[in-house]
Amino acid sequence: MQSTTAALWIVATPIGNLGDFSDRARRTLNDVALIAAEDTRHSARLTRHLGIDTPMMSLHEHNEGARIDTIVERLAAGDSVALISDAGTPLISDPGYALVGAVRAAGYAVLAVPGACAAIAALSIAGLPSDRFVFEGFLPSKATARRSRLAELADESRTLIVYESSHRIERCVRDMGEVLGAGRRIGLCRELTKLHEQSVLLEAEALAGWLAEDDNRRRGEFVLVVEGAPEASRERGEIDLDALLGELLALTGTKQAAKAAARLTGRATNEIYARALELAAAD
Template identity: 50%
Template structure:
């Protein structure tokens, strides 16, 4: 076994970014347990919540609160301790830190100060939901939480409606129905949507299908406004390579009679929606002919 992978020591002067379960305690990794049990202290988003996790794991380590409201002020003191030789773990309430959770400021400052930052991978609601959604995963865009107000939410969705990647959002229970109503309004009732609720927990649920149908499923389920949600929306269909009725070769020949190839390709891309690079390569081929 690779000695680097098998190493069991936890060194001082290191910040460990540790993923914790999003529901099922059995999803904790052996490495995460070992690191949490061995570091000098743990920076946690909610010390009461994380205290219950550590108690369940029979781990007793000092906890320091580090959350959205105090991270900017507390990051320096946490890093001072690490620079002085202590080891620390950063955990969020659930899942992988920094993924729509606190930690960015701490990790950024750690990098700036030359502190070694080590990931301890594990569960994430983002990847767990994508793995069961039945939507394309070769390309996806993670948005996180949308604006709380409907006008801001619809504006954000409108900016994404032509994105061909699968879109991934987190949403709270009291806004989930409103959000899917906005998805129907902006993307259309036929855009495919997949929603996971309470992943890995007792009442884990899945809703999927056309957006309008998913909205009906949520409205018909009395439990649909409880729990934590990951919402995934199928990407837009790629634009047609050519506008109907446009003779791309003829257009390029005409443009290249008056313009350099690069400029002809740029204008052609604006007119047709075809990739500028594809048009540039085609224009060069036409000139060679």
């Protein structure tokens, strides 16, 4: 280990209300020799508000690799450095992973000043199980890749946390309904800690409709907290599904039968629809 007391501080910043900034975080940013920020223009507003004049450099996804040597050199000179993102906890769907790894490899301490994290804040208010959860970050932006990833997650029994942008939120929720099941519950948290904060817990199909009703509901930054697949549904055999689909197909069309079966079993709609087509063709 290096003998220096210099350290890299990972400092969480508010995700909305600047009043959420802790005294410890304020002191840390004031005391370090350099702040590495995802967007210096954005972070400059924060430091001005706090009366902090610590020098700042940018560190984002496009230049992180080039900044590592500079920061390690500052640490070697005895300077401590703080890493902040635009909002929330650095490295959580934000830059910093490569830097932290390099600093640890160089033998310097990495210390946390914990605070806001949109994923955990959303989990705490969604009304879904919080004892076991999976953070997925941002799903793929392309529809085919997004649906493919959702299909891989369809049988995950733990609560799933996803970030999404305003221009994809409606399509993402509709894909969740189609792939995970129309009855899968989703907690949508929008603009957490900000003036227009809003959260609802609805089944996927109802949530898609809720978003479509008002343009304002599709604005801002989103966290989706998705109910895990029911354990019982994961244990169902094909015979149970075939029997259920047989009853439903006798009453309604293939698409409607698949949607109903998805709601009742918690299984992926596209999987059930494919099986329903096979059964309908067999008849």
